[in-house]
Amino acid sequence: MELGLLYEFEAPKPWEGEHPWGQRTKERQAYKNCIEQIALADRKGFHTAWLVEHHFREGRSHMPCNDVVLGALSQITENIRLGFGVTLMPHEFIHPVRVAEKVATVDLLSRGRAEWGMGRSTPMEQIAFGVDAAESKKKMLAACKTVSEMWAQEYYEEDSEYLKFPKRMVTPKPYQYPHPPCWMAASSEETIRMAGQNGLGLLCFSIMQPLDKLAALIDIYREEQKNAVPVSHVHTNKVGVYTLVHCTESRSKFDTNRVWDSMWWWYRASAEFILKWEMAHLPPEAQDKAFPLLKKQAAGDFDIHSFDEQDMVIIGTPEECLKKFLKYEDAGIDQVLCYVNFGYLPQEAVLESITLLGDYVIPELKAMGAKRTARGLEQSIALQAAE
Numbered sequence: 001m002e003l004g005l006l007y008e009f010e011a012p013k014p015w016e017g018e019h020p021w022g023q024r025t026k027e028r029q030a031y032k033n034c035i036e037q038i039a040l041a042d043r044k045g046f047h048t049a050w051l052v053e054h055h056f057r058e059g060r061s062h063m064p065c066n067d068v069v070l071g072a073l074s075q076i077t078e079n080i081r082l083g084f085g086v087t088l089m090p091h092e093f094i095h096p097v098r099v100a101e102k103v104a105t106v107d108l109l110s111r112g113r114a115e116w117g118m119g120r121s122t123p124m125e126q127i128a129f130g131v132d133a134a135e136s137k138k139k140m141l142a143a144c145k146t147v148s149e150m151w152a153q154e155y156y157e158e159d160s161e162y163l164k165f166p167k168r169m170v171t172p173k174p175y176q177y178p179h180p181p182c183w184m185a186a187s188s189e190e191t192i193r194m195a196g197q198n199g200l201g202l203l204c205f206s207i208m209q210p211l212d213k214l215a216a217l218i219d220i221y222r223e224e225q226k227n228a229v230p231v232s233h234v235h236t237n238k239v240g241v242y243t244l245v246h247c248t249e250s251r252s253k254f255d256t257n258r259v260w261d262s263m264w265w266w267y268r269a270s271a272e273f274i275l276k277w278e279m280a281h282l283p284p285e286a287q288d289k290a291f292p293l294l295k296k297q298a299a300g301d302f303d304i305h306s307f308d309e310q311d312m313v314i315i316g317t318p319e320e321c322l323k324k325f326l327k328y329e330d331a332g333i334d335q336v337l338c339y340v341n342f343g344y345l346p347q348e349a350v351l352e353s354i355t356l357l358g359d360y361v362i363p364e365l366k367a368m369g370a371k372r373t374a375r376g377l378e379q380s381i382a383l384q385a386a387e
Contacts, residue, residue: 001329001371003362004048006085006242006337007039009034009069012265012344027062033347034124035073037340040351044358048115049073050085050203050240050337055125060273067102073341074110082110085203085337086117086185089140091162091286093121093178096146097170104151104174112175117203118144119185124277135181137191138162139200141231144182146286151179178233181290183240196224201236203337206243206328210310214241216330222332240338241328244313246345253349259315262343264304314338318360325365 011030011046015022038049051069054061062076063069085108087099107114120136122125132139140177142162150156150170156168174180183201186192195202202221206214225237244266246259307313314324314336328336338357341350 001126001333002335002366003325003357004050004081004083004240004273004335004337005038005046006050006052006059006339007034007038007063007341008052008054008339009063011059011062012269013059023140029092030062031064031069033350035069035076036347037350037354038080039076041354041358042080044201044354045356045362046080046338046354047335048081048083048240048337049077050083050115050117052085053088056128056277057124057273057340060269067106070106070114071109072386074106076114077110079113081115082106083115083183084117085383086119087127088121089118089143090120090126090131090136091139091143091243092126092129096143096163096191097150097165097168098151099143100170101172103147103180104172104221107174107176107180108172110175114164114174114176114180115183116180117183117185117201119203122278137194140184141194144200144231145197148179148182148234152233152275171329181234181238182232182237183236183238189220192195192221193224197228199225199228199230199232199237201238201240203242205238206241206312210312211327211331214333214364218332238334239332240335240337241333241340243338244315244342244356245321245336245338245353246315246348246349247318247353247361249352249356251316254315255348257346258344263307263313263315265343267304267307288327311375318356321357322361325361326368329365 009030011023011026015026017025041049041086050068052061053065053066054065066084070084073082087103088094089099103114103116105375118140120140121131123133126136127132139162142160146158146163151174155169156165158165181201183203183321184191184195184198185203186195187204191206192202200216203216221239228235228237244263246257248254248257252326311324311327315322325336340353359367
């Protein structure tokens with residue numbers, strides 16, 4: 001199993017000072033800190049840095065232009081793969097040709113290190129961009145097919161239900177051939193099945209659900225992959241799951257690093273944001289049905305320690321974190337997307353976490369994987385000899 005990173009570039013409130021300087025100061029520091037963290041992760045052996053595309057998400061995510069940030073990272077990193085986590089694909093968000101251009105450009109600049117994730121966002125962003133929510137899934141897949149064909153064909157044209165596009169040469173083409181691996185963000189069983197059926201890698205989260213429930217959903221995804229008809233020219237059959245991660249030499253540093261405060265802020269801020277922006281158009285009974293725990297979390301009525309105990313987050317010493325990562329691997333996960341920069345964690349604490357994960361956990365995971373591969377080869381050779 002691989003360790004990656006997921007970044008939203010948080011700017012937690014309260015901001016110091018009146019508008020506009022409180023926000024601007026916080027954003028300047030957030031971008032500086034996160035770039036420094038990813039550069040360190042590149043040196044420490046992390047597999048992929050996934051960067052979100054979110055709009056209007058005050059406090060939680062201040063990164064609407066992941067292509068720009070990934071382009072900058074391509075010039076200061078050498079090995080870490082650079083993930084669009086994700087590009088918002090329904091046509092109202094962006095013309096497919098712009099997706100083709102920006103993903104291919106990052107792939108060129110990084111000499112073939114791009115990973116392309118796609119999604120359709122949530123009501124808050126969809127409403128602002130005028131997205132037809134009922135058609136958003138179909139449009140996402142249609143746009144995916146369009147983009148992959150723009151990369152495959154010298155000249156491309158389309159006259160379809162969702163797009164009228166005259167014959168044009170789309171430039172540049174990606175560095176990777178035929179194009180970067182394709183992933184899809186999904187959380188419900190329906191969308192997880194869709195990812196599997198279309199030969200797309202699965203990006204999801206463990207933050208709100210126990211591992212046994214997540215493992216059952218991954219089994220559904222793998223089953224759908226058996227008869228997949230890839231929507232792009234690259235068949236991807238991998239699962240990436242993100243969760244909050246903090247590794248430190250001793251749990252005694254949790255209070256100093258404000259780990260519990262930061263986790264509490266993340267969960268409560270998530271719930272407050274969803275209630276305020278994502279579900280405001282729904283009646284109260286629909287809100288309760290959609291997310292039973294949401295109001296409790298928004299009010300701070302939850303035990304943050306239970307998330308640690310149920311392995312929905314990965315925090316602790318390197319040894320503790322390794323044990324938890326192995327549980328994720330047993331659940332069928334190929335890559336854990338470590339959300340290491342959250343809440344009020346000091347920069348030095350995040351850098352220490354990345355260092356410990358890179359120096360201890362990643363080598364252990366690789367060594368264990370190599371042993372399993374060797375045992376598998378030995379068994380295969382023994383079976384062939386017996387025949």
